[in-house]
Amino acid sequence: MSRESECRExxxxxxxYADELERSLDNVQSLCGTGTWKGPKSERFRTEFSGHKKQIKDAVANARTAIDKALKRVEKEEEEKKKTGTGK
Known part of the structure; x- marks a missing residue:
């Protein structure tokens, strides 16, 4: 398997994994709704979770950007190797 195909995999x-994490966040959000869980602790959790959810979604978005950049870098390096004849 080539470096590029390994990177693609x-x-x-x-x-x-990022998609699964985002789905899990959405599931927690729906499971802790006001119709499911009531009381002061539920309100505190929802408030805290809202902030945590945003931080996690931001981190996932940043990771997706970094993933795409890494793949483009590997593709470029592999293309350069092909051009210069130093690739395997």
Whole structure:
């Protein structure tokens, strides 16, 4: 397997994990709604979770950007190797 194809597989898996994380956040959000959980602790949790959810979604978005940049860098390096004849 080439470095580029390994990178593509890693990217695919990382994006899959990011999607799963975002779905999990949405599931927690729906499960802790006011119709499901009432009381002062539920309000405190929802308030705190809202902030945590935003931080996690921001981190996932940043990770997605970094993943895409890494793949483009590997693609560029592999293309350069092909052009110069130093690739395997």
């Amino acid at each position: 890693d990217v695919r898996r990382l994006k899959q």
